[in-house]
Amino acid sequence: MSANDKSNTPTTAASGSAPASNFIRHIIEQDLQSGKHNGRVQTRFPPEPNGYLHIGHAKSICLNFGVAQSHHGQCNLRFDDTNPAKESQEFINSIKADIEWLGFHWDGEVRFASSYFDALHGFAVQLINSGKAYVCSLSPDEAREYRGTLTSPGKDSPFRERSIEENLDLFARMRGGEFPDGAHSLRAKIDMAAPNINLRDPVLYRIRHVEHHQTGNKWPIYPMYDYAHCISDAMECITHSLCTLEFEDHRPLYEWILQSLDIETLHAASDSTAPAAEYVLPRQIEFARLNINYTVMSKRKLKELVTEGYVSGWDDPRMPTISGLRRRGYTAESIRNFCERAGVARSAGVVEVAMLEHSIREDLDAAAPRAMCVLRPLKVTLTNYPEDKTETLVLPSHPKSEEMGTREIPFAKELYIDASDFEQIPPPKYKRLSPGVEVRLRGGYVIRCDEVVKDASGTVVELLCSYDPETLGVNPQGRKVAGVIHWVPAKQALDVEVRIYDRLFNKENPDDKNIADYKECLNPESLVILQGCKVEPSLADAAPESSFQFEREGYFCIDRFDSNAERIVFNRTVTLRDSWAKMSS
């Protein structure tokens, strides 16, 4: 697959073989063997539309869709939209776009927890009727006091023993919009002394007079996550409900709710077309969320970076969001490979960014055409090259892939090389240009620096060099030329803007407790904009989002939004590995 081919099709794991084994796949295989779900595997990816997806979500997406795919099962996309105050259609749109870009296809129509609101309401009435839920009229503050603490039990709400009739009446009036926000709540009647706080009569429904992006003003009450999620799973006949570790403590509640409901009713409300006897409740399985060093992954913080203007938006190329990585030049394939490599387990760890960078280098090395771009131009005049002559050099687009064709680069008397490829006093082992030393111009001739031109301040402004006309495509006789540097023709090179991106944070763990505010360690050099960079003319018509390897520099892509015919903008995706930088530092 080409880096410039945006038709993403998930194919294989990083190694090109089957997905690595993990504990979730083991569980599923066991369930398949025991016939628990009649050979069916149904998962779901359940984002709340309150922000953009980040690479941590990509892990979950790859897991949920991947696991379904390898067992000929299906994966639903379900928006967990039970808190309209924080959600929006913009986020719904971006989430769908990101999943598709990643190359995954959800089963059937997009689902919404909000489309189950009627059923959810009905189940709540059922719980009231069976004495398993009650309307509590404690204020939120009072409820907190009654809940107790981590080490001491809570105490029963004074409203806990209301009659079923009264509960039914109150709940109906809650739904009718008769009460203000927070006046009452519907709670599960479980155990106020439970050591697991989630079981201390958790709230099932709260009153919120807010418009919902999907259901408008139909509801003044909204279900809580714990209540809506498990029932939604059951209604969609999810077999394995995968979520992150922080929901571990919620699993008993997940199970309590489903087991408290009448299974016949549940079955009838579900997608199931199978006989009731085959209807099996979903099982929640938790895995560790993805963390990467030198970045933050919480939606709250990402949102803060956006709204407070530390970055240009959710899709800023420095953001660990799917859309940010995409704009940075990461391919869907590289993100999928990264997730596969990082693995799925139950121990919470932090993956090194180096692994992410490896994944994109691996993909782009194979797929990106090569080009030359001089980031910090230094003029070179070839004193012995004819004034009016221009040659056309033909270079392969890729050193190992002939199918990728060739490109033409004009060669003339005046060129640009990168300022960092010249040193007046070369350090040891330096293989680039310096006074009296020869170097190979990539794809062109060997040149020697004869004279250094400086301005009044002593800054090197031009190099006068001579070229060896016998060295085009052949090595000179009797001497060894150590270095090869990239260059562009002065006259024909295109002026471009290059955005040099680096890590957003300069501390490995911005969330470290010794750091008061993660914004303290924002890297002031995470974006350096270079103007007047010179790229070879063959890139004049390159398409937005296409990626190139600028030889000896790194991988760069054309910004999908800011680049146009008048102003070509490249984003640096990642540098090349650089053993010289390691050596010289």
Added chain:
RNA sequence: UGGGGUGUCGCCAAGUUGGUAAGGCACAAGGUUUUGAUCCUUGCAUGCGUUGGUUCGAGUCCAGCCACCCCAGCCA
């Protein structure tokens, strides 16, 4: 001091029923190279948080201890 989890190489992570520690990243050293890139080769845990125990034999079983993570939203 309550409950739930996790601890295998610098990082991630495999380790079926106990039988003698996969792989990837990173790193290091060589080789190839008109990208100090790629690629290739080689190296990289006598030890699996720790202490004991069971066993012919334990990362895998048992007990104790230690460390770290999550939970007291009418957020998800």
